[in-house]
Amino acid sequence: HVAEHRAFGRPLASFQGVSHQLAGFDTQIQAARLLSLHALWLKDRGSPHTAEAAMTKWWPPLLAYDTVHCCLLMHGHYGYSSDLPFEQRLRDVLGLQIGDGTANIMKTVIARQRAGRDAVGN
Numbered sequence: 001h002v003a004e005h006r007a008f009g010r011p012l013a014s015f016q017g018v019s020h021q022l023a024g025f026d027t028q029i030q031a032a033r034l035l036s037l038h039a040l041w042l043k044d045r046g047s048p049h050t051a052e053a054a055m056t057k058w059w060p061p062l063l064a065y066d067t068v069h070c071c072l073l074m075h076g077h078y079g080y081s082s083d084l085p086f087e088q089r090l091r092d093v094l095g096l097q098i099g100d101g102t103a104n105i106m107k108t109v110i111a112r113q114r115a116g117r118d119a120v121g122n
Contacts, residue, residue, distance in 0.1 A: 002074055018074065025067045032060040051113035058106035061096040068093060 002012040002022065012018050039056045042049035072079040072086035079086050097103065111120045 012074065021070055021074075025063075025070065028063050029067065032056075032063050036060065048113075051110045054106040054109040054113075057100040058097075058103040061093055061100065062103060064093040065090065065097065 002018055005012050007015070013022070035052070036056045039049050039052035042052055068086055068089045072084075072090070075084060075086065078084065082088075100106075108120065
């Protein structure tokens with residue numbers, strides 16, 4: 001869409017505000033993929049992976065929400081309509097954020113793994 005849709009006589013992707021967002025999300029999605037693969041690799045090896053699993057449960061769904069929301073905004077009013085899948089995808093990723101445990105719970109799990117249960121508390 002951003003390569004084809006034009007504003008002020010230029011493709012949307014030619015504007016830094018759009019192209020930099022695309023580059024940022026692409027980079028973060030790759031990082032989330034690698035984080036997930038690392039957690040799985042640790043599990044496959046039989047190594048401790050609780051913190052990495054918790055990281056994978058809270059950050060990629062948050063990133064997915066931010067990415068879909070940005071896509072919706074880039075499509076303007078049409079992105080908000082039910083003609084495109086963005087509003088459904090937003091609900092889907094919100095479900096992921098809730099279903100795997102809230103971000104704050106996952107952050108507590110990570111902190112306990114790194115600093116210790118006694119230091120972090122409940």
